[in-house]
């Protein structure tokens with residue numbers, strides 16, 4: 001079963017009928033309960049002379065919690081059909097003073113959902129605007145669809161591929177409603193995304209694993225290394241960090257700070273030192289002292305590509321000389337808020353050094369999360385890590401299902 005069917009599958013009409021039946025059952029139970037509650041309330045009111053509240057007051061309060069069965073079913077149906085015409089009229093709620101409960105820890109799925117809120121609503125708004133203009137499935141329709149997809153940061157190549165495949169989709173021509181069209185388009189996007197079976201986990205080894213991190217300044221490279229170090233430390237691993245971004249003293253200090261926060265050791269040399277010599281020392285230490293994981297931070301000056309290429313080549317050679325199958329992953333950190341600019345960076349870095357995975361940072365603040373689709377489909381590079389906030393625990397492995405659900409659930 002494909003990803004779309006797994007997440008959103010099933011016959012929609014059947015599901016709606018089931019939901020209505022459920023609604024009838026729930027409401028009839030609730031109605032009989034609230035009727036008996038009301039009967040008890042009114043009998044106790046007439047029994048007790050000292051009762052200060054009048055029966056009218058009580059009736060209006062109980063109306064807050066009860067609505068008739070037909071009103072409730074109409075409300076459920078109107079929710080499903082997106083129509084507001086059958087809204088039940090409720091009385092003003094009674095104010096209740098509540099002590100705030102301690103915030104429960106968010107699940108990863110909930111974090112994805114919250115982080116993708118901006119992306120989801122910008123996607124939704126664009127799609128609804130596009131479908132509002134719908135007259136027929138003709139050439140204008142496909143042109144508008146392609147434009148909508150490009151504007152949603154899906155990327156030009158993927159937008160063209162999706163539109164092209166939908167041109168040959170017979171179900172599209174038969175679709176009668178905006179909802180049916182929307183579902184078919186989303187299904188196609190998810191299917192395209194699901195086509196690429198790329199490894200989404202870091203290539204962790206039994207012995208020493210060496211992960212090299214590259215990316216331009218400010219994208220969240222050092223933060224990602226710090227968060228990952230903390231994760232591995234919590235798992236009981238011996239973790240070493242190498243501050244090979246010797247271009248800026250601030251970058252070294254920042255990695256040392258993350259080392260302190262995650263209780264991981266850091267190999268440093270003064271700013272201006274040869275980055276490859278920091279890496280050499282770090283690999284030696286990792287091997288000699290039995291470390292499990294070595295995370296290497298590098299400088300990412302794209303404006304000087306030749307130097308960057310030479311620097312990364314030299315670092316790569318030194319790592320390989322000591323551990324031939326390493327680096328086990330070269331992770332490019334990309335800032336999700338920069339949209340298509342991130343795709344450009346991925347292309348430029350790929351030309352400098354082979355990238356085996358992406359760490360997509362700041363997804364929590366981005367309205368451009370659609371670039372994940374573009375990275376995976378157009379560049380064929382797996383997203384392996386996702387930054388969902390600034391806190392040390394806000395880093396997760398990329399989860400395709402949570403991502404797709406977080407992106408499209410309100411559209412279907």
Ligand SMILES: Nc1nc2c(ncn2[C@@H]2O[C@H](COP(=O)(O)OP(=O)(O)OP(=O)(O)O)[C@@H](O)[C@H]2O)c(=O)[nH]1
Nearest residue numbers: 217218219220221222223251361362387388389390
């Ligand atoms: N909201 C949010 N902020 C993040 C995330 N990851 C990193 N940041 C923030 O992004 C800013 C830059 O992060 P750094 O880790 O310093 O970026 P860098 O790529 O190492 O930059 P240099 O050290 O200058 O090379 C910091 O303020 C981080 O707190 C994330 O997933 N979500």
